[in-house]
Amino acid sequence: MPESPDRSLSSLVRRMRLDLSPLRASRDFRLLLGSGLITMLGTILTTVAVPFQMKELTGSPVAVGLVSLAEFVPMVVCGLWGGAIADALDRRKIVILSEVGLCLTSVLLLVNALMPSPQAWVLYVVGALAAGFGSVRGPSEQAIINRVVPLDQMTAAFAIQGLVRNTAMIAGPAAGGLIVANFGPAMAYGVDVATFLVSLALLVRVRRVTRLDEATPASLRSMVEGVRYALRRPDLMGTYLVDIAAMAFAFSNALFPFLADDLNAPNALGLLYAAGGVGSVVASLTSGWTNHVHRHGLAVIVSATGWGVAVAIAALMPDIWLTFLFLAVAGGADMVSGLFRGTIWNQTIPDEYRGRLAGIELLSYSAGPMLGDTRAGFMAQLGGTRFSLGVGGLLCVGVVGLMSVVLPRFRTYDARTDEYALAERARRATEPATA
CATH class of the missing domain: 1.20.1250.20 (MFS general substrate transporter like domains)
Known part of the structure; x- marks a missing residue:
């Protein structure tokens, strides 16, 4: 007997809603x-x-x-x-x-x-x-x-x-x-x-x-070891490189004061700055479905591509509200990308490297927006605000697509079969649960 529409809707809502189990x-x-x-x-x-x-x-x-x-x-x-x-x-x-x-x-x-x-x-x-x-x-x-x-x-x-x-x-x-x-x-x-x-x-x-492992004395050598570990892992390098590329080409907050003027809405500048955060909040509140995804690398690629597409479309919008809408969609896509990047990091990196790799992660998601604002400013000087915003989004799509080709281990990452994910799961299974 087919499921009733009400029951199907209820099931969809349960699948989408924010999972509070960690709390x-x-x-x-x-x-x-x-x-x-x-x-x-x-x-x-x-x-x-x-x-x-x-x-x-x-x-x-x-x-x-x-x-x-x-x-x-x-x-x-x-x-x-x-x-x-x-x-x-x-x-x-x-x-x-x-x-x-x-x-x-x-x-x-x-x-x-x-x-x-x-x-x-x-x-x-x-x-x-x-x-x-x-x-x-x-x-x-x-x-x-x-x-x-x-x-x-x-x-x-x-x-x-x-x-x-x-x-x-x-x-x-x-x-x-x-x-x-x-x-x-x-x-x-x-x-x-x-x-x-x-x-x-x-x-x-x-x-x-x-600790699960012995502490590693802090030194320049230990920092270099952390970098070498990351370089040996194409799946990790994919998370860093895709995020840096997505931000460097499509992050354009420096353009917002000029974009607000172009839209004849200088008093609505705050809306442009808030749009990404609003989209991220909506993505978080409806993130229950992400627990059922296992191909995290591919999910990052799709999300980063969605971020670039939404930014490019926002550049074409004729009024402040449509621009806000697509910038919010971009923020939601970026949030989803961050969820899956974080999942790869925390499900596969051994405890002995977790701090050093967290330092690299911090740099990867901090450097991108700085580069993005610099890129946006130079491109706007060459072709105008909308040119910079739109071309930046398209460049993001192209570069992320290229990386999906040159990083096949990242693209095909699957948490159910990845050797690092399985090893970390086995190690954590021997540890007493904490509440």
Whole structure:
């Protein structure tokens, strides 16, 4: 007897809805997720306040742009070093001490803002310090999550993290703008300090997770070993290269102020910036189907292609709402790509390499948007805003297609048969379950 339409719809909804099993299965994941949300909300307030204060102090767009440049080198160096020490030291301590360091940077910003004559150079120095602490924290935090969440729930865990992160990215800038505009940068920095204190109260309750393998002493040699391990794994290199290419060719946030003017909607600039986050939130909320996908490499390729196609179509749209719609679709496709990339990382990388590879992952998804904005600016100078946006999307599709051809091991990756996935599953099966 055929299934009734109501029952079919109910089954589809159950299959699509966000899988919350990691939250039920792991107390430590709940604590880390709560800490990450609170930290991100506070950090976004500071991210809004620093450019505003720099503009107020200098009146120079170049000075504002140099804040990001000051953060780039510490992010790269500390991301790699943070991965090395994550495989050498107590990861829980690294996360807590990094959080303390981040809190102190916000205290320094607060003190500077309260001075009779705040100094612009402090924003550069403290921004670099914060980027360093954040990059050290990331690999250890992700390595802990990898251990406290069951392997078969990794995709769901990444979806939940993505939902939290993107919700914060939508709400945070709006709250930051209101606070800075009405109360000034000092208030934003003060709220950020308070959020770090709450976050630390959660982090100290996370239990120490024992290692599956012996710790690897942190050194330049261990960092090189991590890079060599990644190079030996075409499936891993595919996740990095496809994401960098997708972002470098189709990420175009730097064009949004010009695109808003072109659409005769300068007051709707915030919609363009929020579109990707909205799409990511929707993708996270409907991500239950991803638990039934096993060809993760192919899924990344399809998602990254969808990201490029949606960006290219957005360049052709005649009004702000259609542009918003396709940029949101692009954000959703990027979120799905991230889910499957994260699943490959956390289901196949041995614990002894997890920190170092998390450092490489951090660089792979941080460098792409920076390259993308640079590319977008140069192409817009040559052919205009829509040319840059549309051609960038098409280039993304072409390059991702080329990589799918030259990286067959990545394209054919299957979690049910991959040797690294099977080995990690076997190792984790011998470990006592954590709740």
